[in-house]
Amino acid sequence: MTLLGPADVRQLAERLGIRPTKQLGQNFVHDPNTVRRIVRAAELAPDDLVLEVGPGLGSLTLALLEHGNAVCAVEIDPPLAAALPETVARHLPEQAERLTVIAGDALRTDLSAVKPTALVANLPYNVAVPVVLHLLATVPSLRRGLVMVQKEVADRLTAGPGSRTYGVPSVKLAWYATARQAGKVPASVFWPVPNVESGLVSFAALDEPRAADRAGTFAVIDAAFAQRRKTLRAALAGWAGGPVEAERILRAAGVDPRLRGEQLTVEDFTRIASQRGTADAPG
Template sequence: MQNDETSAGPRLLGPADVRRLAAELDLRPTKTLGQNFVIDPNTVRRIVRVAGVGADDVVVEVGPGLGSLTLALLPVVARVAAVEVDPALAARLPATVAEYAPGVADRLEVVPGDALRVSALPGPAPTALVANLPYNVSVPVLLHLLQTFPSLRRALVMVQKEVADRLAAPPGSRTYGVPSVKAAWYATVSPAGSVGRNVFWPAPNVDSGLVLLQRRPSGRDPAERAAVFAVVDAAFAQRRKGLRAALSGWAGSATAAETVLAAAGVDPRARGEQLTVDDFARIAAARPKIDISGDS
């Protein structure tokens, strides 16, 4: 028997609910779409709590699936825009919310489509991203949404544990790399806990991690992003090399790279993994000020 909705919160999806809904849809979760559905109510409650969202927040959720996290978010926030790439799941979600949380069903807006292609959302601008991101596209989706929606003040995402470690890694650590720097361009990033594989159906072969991102208050010039990211990509494409060599192609030659690095106040012998996002920004900003046209 399913529990009735109470003042303590909505009815949330447990293992039996998830399997029933999947059976109704004749759903067979696919790795291609990164479909691993949360079956533990305590986990989604924890995600909402750690996300720190409240009554004024408009949340974008990516990959709501059968609605486990959606049902935990709706009573807490003003609105949820749920972006779902699977047409069958997108079509079923409003009915699930109407069944399990009828009192807040009007707060849901389902957005069918690929989160990597989303350029606008209906209704008010989103203030927070809270999502169990598909493992196979988690970093591209996160970066795309942070770039597309400057209104996002915070994000709490559940991703593969290895990806969580990379996103939150500090400079100089073994896992620090391109995702770490690019996420830091937008926000301060911190680990927010681990999630075991047994809270999912089907259970993945790896554990998951929560990552909390807080948008930098001062923001950054969006026009600089492409230039900075180009430096980051070049530096980590050959991460074992010092920056003088790693950035030679980007700058036009090793000599030109050294000149730019000196102007930016960065040691040419350093490696990309030692630099902060601000270091990369200084390198990108220094290049237009240096005449490197004569180098080849």
């Protein structure tokens, strides 16, 4: 079974007339050991249907198929989407039937009918957070995932309350799943070589979806971190209808109005959202 090495990646890109673009965040992995490590870290079950966003030239796709999993790959670049089945047929013909390719934008394509159970992807740095959160919101069959993202993004996604990197991505991912960092990836395994280090983020969806109002909770999160240096009493004033009402809501939720957003858990934000409009409620 042959995976793509540095020479394979460059030759394939040249044959397809592909010039990696910053606009699409294209940095192609060319190291077989790295993609195999990613697949191992994903801890896939034999029956997992893997969703891969941005397969590019197919390095990670081949490693996933080599592992024995069926793969649904979503690729926004039409030439890359068209070439992927041919690449798999050439390098791993016995697994070619396990690959499905969708040419489109993962942020605009309805993938719920595909029913993937795991997300494994090398995500473009500029859309990594929106893609992960969008898929968790719209594809309920997803139970686990491992994504390679910019190290700074990995830090944000996995940060806990009180951390300097804790913010909107951290809290919103925590709404859907538990997450942890699963290793670093050096820039040298990519072509072209990026100016940043990459990191792996592993996540597992909660056993039961939260029953609270997601849109309402996310509105509180956005407001709290829009002015993260301000206390919650001040930061939530616009959302609540004034600082006095913000303080009432916070105290009703059991949250100190003098705290800042980075000190709160997703459960805290959920309680705050639930108290809006309860001024006349009994008790």
